[in-house]
Amino acid sequence: MREVDLIKRFASLFPAADLSDDAAIIPFSDTNLILTMDMLLEGIHFDRRWCDAYSIGWKAATASLSDLAAMRAKPLALGWSVGIRPDDTEWTLEAARGLADCCARFGCPVVGGDTNRSDCAAIDVVALGTSDHPSRRSTAQAGDALLVSGPLGASLTGLLDLRKHGRTASLTPIHEAHLRPIPRLDFARHETAVHWSAAMDISDGLSADLPKLCAASGLGAQVEPESVPVHPGAKEYALQNDLDPLMIALQGGEDYELLVASSNPDPLIAAGWIRIGQLTSDHGIDWGGVNPPEGYDHFG
Structure with a gap:
């Protein structure tokens, strides 16, 4: 099954969700909250033989901040969860430095997260932004x-x-x-x-x-x-x-x-x-x- 087909099946289970965009749009007060999530898995998205921990943390932040950019959102906050082996403490701290530096460069505070034990490294990021006029994928017109x-x-x-x-x-x-x-x-x-x-x-x-x-x-x-x-x-x-x-x-x-x-x-x-x-x-x-x-x- 292709990813797009799996997402279509998810959509049938989550009727309140519009899964066609880079992030979710949540009306809030006089603006919109923009929520996005991304996951990086060792062996799928990165290989330690050529990808250092700092870069993995940086890229994990970029993936979610890029979704906010596509939605014309201003970054508000970012949280992350990490799954690691017990002997991966230093690797994880270096990944955290990369994530923190990327977020600092683009004005998005890191506000918390979660840790767990895992047989391979996994980083999951959730980012929140605001946008008065979010961009969608579904609003283009012929001739654009x-x-x-x-x-x-x-x-x-x-x-x-x-x-x-x-x-x-x-x-x-x-x-x-x-x-x-x-x-x-x-x-x-x-x-x-x-x-x-x-x-x-x-x-x-x-x-x-x-x-x-x-x-x-x-x-x-x-x-x-x-x-x-x-x-x-x-x-x-x-x-x-x-x-x-x-x-x-x-x-x-x-x-x-x-x-x-x-x-x-x-x-x-x-x-x-x-x-x-x-x-x-x-x-x-x-x-x-x-x-x-x-x-x-x-x-x-």
């Missing part, structure tokens, strides 16, 4: 431009290189992109965010995440593959290793860039966004003659 907040593919090539060569003393930009990604809260807070008609973050890869936005809005898309921005380091790595840079950019997950739809893209482009296509009334996605592999699926 599709834009991304930055180049893609760096995290995947960083992972491929770490798997191939192991961890070295100096980290290259693609290693940094994989180990310590940056949530794009800068764009969520920018004045041009009012021009988003729909949004989500790119955590599973553009080829996996764009279909989710299209499905939520009941639309299709026309992608201009020549416009998809490939991270320079990802392009260099791909060409050196006989890989297709465009496929890397389309498939690569954990870039944590934002994908938005907009009926008025010019202010976004002026602020640094890159237009990659537009939404259509037809169902299905036209990738412009390329056939990208599906992005990451936890159960794929």
